[in-house]
Amino acid sequence: MADQTLPDASSWNSVFDPVEGVELCLRRIRSLDPTINAFERVFAASARRRAVELAGVPMRERGPLHGVPVAIKAENAIAGIPTSYGTAACVTPAGADSHVVATLQNAGAIIIGTTRMPECGAWALTSSEHGGVTRYPQHAAYTPGGSSGGSAAAVAAGMVPVAIGGDGGGSIRIPAAHCGLYGLKAQRGRVSTAPAEHLWYDLGVIGPIARSVRDLRLIYEVIAGGPFPPVFQTPTRVAVAIRTGLPGIRAPKTLIDAAHNVAAAIGGVAKLDVRLPVPTDAFMVQFFAGVAAEVSAMEHPERLERRTRQIAAIGTRIPPRMLEWARRRGREYACELDAIFADYDVIVSPTIAARPAPAEGIQGKGLMRTLMANAPFAAYTALWNVTGHPAIAIPFGHGPDGLPISVQIGGPRDSEALLLHLAERITPR
Numbered sequence: 082m083a084d085q086t087l088p089d090a091s092s093w094n095s096v097f098d099p100v101e102g103v104e105l106c107l108r109r110i111r112s113l114d115p116t117i118n119a120f121e122r123v124f125a126a127s128a129r130r131r132a133v134e135l136a137g138v139p140m141r142e143r144g145p146l147h148g149v150p151v152a153i154k155a156e157n158a159i160a161g162i163p164t165s166y167g168t169a170a171c172v173t174p175a176g177a178d179s180h181v182v183a184t185l186q187n188a189g190a191i192i193i194g195t196t197r198m199p200e201c202g203a204w205a206l207t208s209s210e211h212g213g214v215t216r217y218p219q220h221a222a223y224t225p226g227g228s229s230g231g232s233a234a235a236v237a238a239g240m241v242p243v244a245i246g247g248d249g250g251g252s253i254r255i256p257a258a259h260c261g262l263y264g265l266k267a268q269r270g271r272v273s274t275a276p277a278e279h280l281w282y283d284l285g286v287i288g289p290i291a292r293s294v295r296d297l298r299l300i301y302e303v304i305a306g307g308p309f310p311p312v313f314q315t316p317t318r319v320a321v322a323i324r325t326g327l328p329g330i331r332a333p334k335t336l337i338d339a340a341h342n343v344a345a346a347i348g349g350v351a352k353l354d355v356r357l358p359v360p361t362d363a364f365m366v367q368f369f370a371g372v373a374a375e376v377s378a379m380e381h382p383e384r385l386e387r388r389t390r391q392i393a394a395i396g397t398r399i400p401p402r403m404l405e406w407a408r409r410r411g412r413e414y415a416c417e418l419d420a421i422f423a424d425y426d427v428i429v430s431p432t433i434a435a436r437p438a439p440a441e442g443i444q445g446k447g448l449m450r451t452l453m454a455n456a457p458f459a460a461y462t463a464l465w466n467v468t469g470h471p472a473i474a475i476p477f478g479h480g481p482d483g484l485p486i487s488v489q490i491g492g493p494r495d496s497e498a499l500l501l502h503l504a505e506r507i508t509p510r
Contacts, residue, residue: 090149090242090296099132099148099191106150106193109240118215119225119234121155121165123194131191144189145303152235152244155195156202157182157287158276167198167228168389169211170379180273181245181287181304188303193241196231199443200389201372202247202285204451205255205433205458206443207231210386216440217259220484223437226259226458228252232290233260243296245304249285249371250364251433251462254474257290258432258487261476263297263504264290266462267497269469271305281371283408284364284466294475294505301497312498316426319344320352325434325460326359332461335480336431336488343477343488343507344429351425358414360467366407367467369396388448415468422493427503432474432487434460465491473500478510486510 087105088096097105107125114120128150135148155165158175159182165171177183182192197207197215207215207230217225218238225234229246233256236244246253248266257264265288272287274280280287289300302308321344323337332340344350372389373396376382382390421428435457443451465472472491480486488507492500 087239087242089293090146090291091299093149093242094143094147097148099135102148103128103132103150103191103193106241109238110194113218113238113240116216116221117218117234117238118213119196119231119238119240120152121195121197121212121231122162124192128191128193135189135191144187145299146185147189149190149243150193150241151185151190152194152196152232152241153182153192154229154232154244154246155198156247156280157245159192159195162195165195166201166375167209167212168200168379169384170381172380177276179277180275184304196229196235196244198228198231200386201375202228202249202252203372203389203392204228204443205251205455206438208441208444214440214444217437222440223484224259224440224442226256226437229290230256233257233262236260236262236290236292243289243291243300245287246290247280247285247287248466249281250368250466251459253288253290254432254462254472254489255458257474259437259485261485262290262292263294263476264288264474265297265301265497265500266465266472267301267305268471268494271497282367282404283411283469284367284371294501298501309498312502315348316503317348318351318425319347319349320355320421320425320428321350322357322428322430322461323354324356326357327361327456327460330434330457330460332431332434333436335486336434339477339486339488340429340431343475343490346507347427347429347503355421355425355428357421357428357464358417360411360414360464363407363410363414363467364463366399366403370399370404371396373397388451391448411467414464415470418468418470419493427499428491430461430489430491432461432489433458436480436482437484461489470494471497471500473504475504475507476509477507
């Protein structure tokens with residue numbers, strides 16, 4: 082279970098003034114991060130200055146995140162800091178904050194640092210030659226997942242109450258699953274990626290990772306321009322998706338049982354194993370082309386890992402007509418999923434199709450071996466990136482190995498409020 086030392090973001094400013102809250106987080110980072118390696122950069126001086134400024138803001142002028150320390154995945158622009166994408170290849174400081182960072186600060190948040198990610202967010206484990214190995218705080222031998230592994234580890238360790246991640250194939254939901262947290266992949270286009278034109282073309286979104294649904298909703302509503310009307314209805318047509326459609330990849334029984342239990346808790350199962358589209362073709366084209374697009378803007382690509390350079394080399398060879406085909410194919414998959422949602426209200430599955438990997442699981446591996454190691458972790462998540470529909474990862478207790486179990490609920494278009502409502506109803510075991 083995630084560390085409970087810190088209060089939730091939603092009650093933060095009733096417990097701490099901004100200065101006290103920042104100092105607590107900085108102490109915990111100093112104490113814990115040498116082992117966990119969740120942070121790429123810690124902005125101690127600027128966070129303290131910001132806290133002092135916020136302490137003087139009158140109560141009536143305080144935003145919904147007044148004084149709340151937030152960690153930011155290192156693919157989001159922060160003025161004056163190179164946007165690293167988890168690499169050593171970017172050295173030019175950003176000229177302005179990203180839309181998400183600016184929106185958080187306008188709501189009163191304190192940006193306390195940037196978090197580790199694998200190079201270009203390519204992997205479901207957070208480690209690299211440049212950044213080292215990031216670890217799951219409660220069992221340091223294991224990975225916190227990826228690619229938003231630093232953000233998830235920071236929240237799970239209680240170094241910050243909430244963090245921002247990015248999700249191009251499961252990269253919010255996978256680390257949430259590894260760390261016993263909540264993670265929301267909102268519908269495509271709901272949260273601006275500016276100044277980035279896109280994150281892996283149609284695949285990537287920005288979103289929150291949190292210890293509670295209340296905090297997840299709070300951060301989501303801030304960055305998406307809410308608040309949004311609450312939802313109270315109970316779905317009566319619940320489908321369970323167990324088959325991954327990928328050869329040789331099947332979730333362990335503990336994860337399958339958890340998905341069935343969550344579906345039953347929601348309100349009944351109408352379909353025990355619905356067959357979902359398998360979007361590997363549309364996903365892989367945009368994955369390779371998306372990484373290539375990021376690498377093309379880096380000043381020192383020679384500093385990248387060999388496997389990252391190989392992905393970029395493949396991506397640069399993808400012609401525009403193939404990329405457009407992949408995006409069109411994604412829209413076709415979205416229509417297939419829409420047809421399924423004509424019969425069912427939500428689809429429940431495991432979040433990942435394997436138990437967490439060792440923290441060093443991809444260190445030193447070549448491209449093909451890393452891709453193969455990645456596959457079970459994105460087996461249930463990538464579809465929702467290809468189609469653009471929203472999905473949420475929710476913790477559901479621990480397995481016999483002592484590691485978290487997570488279940489994913491996917492919904493039709495415009496169903497984020499419903500997914501958050503359902504997540505609140507499911508009590509982690």
